[in-house]
Amino acid sequence: MKGAWAYGAVAERKFRGFLGTYGGQEGVRIELLEETASGQHIVVKRWTKHRGEETLLAL
Template sequence: MPFHVRLRFGPPPSPAITGTWDSEATAERKFRGFIGRYGSRADVRIELLEETADGQLIVVRRWTKDHGEETRPRS
């Protein structure tokens, strides 16, 4: 299943930069790279999402400057 990384400069529904990869490892590297590059900005939200078979997006990891990294348990 595809994995997505979303970078937002502000709360939803602000515009987002997104990327999609078939490899979770590649998406994880991009997620970490965005944290390194933009994670110190107060308005940044970075998410790693997994796309389900029916097209829903589930947040796997999330980063904000205030809360750091948050990981969602997988079912």
Template sequence: MPFHVRLRFGPPTSPAVTGTWDRSKTAERKFRGFIGRYGSRADVRIELIEEGPEGEHTVRSWTRERGEVEGP
């Protein structure tokens, strides 16, 4: 199953930068790296997403206001 890390600045409808990896550990490392690099910005949202047979599922997300949250 592919894993995606999505980085977005601004509202949920704004464009996003997305990377895709086959291994969860690699995607997790990228997710953490994006937090370290961009997590202090007020307008950032970073998501770790797992793609499965029923579509995408948000594993965890990050915003400066809420920090890291499991699920959507």
């Protein structure tokens, strides 16, 4: 599942919502990405059932 939001607060809220909806399933990886001015996608946060939440880049 993918989504795009213009505001960081909305993206963070959706990220948390996805954790509640899909986080208990085996093999699920939920990532919050930021798109750079050049169009690249950088992983900001990642969550897996086994490792929990990892912050990779502070917004």
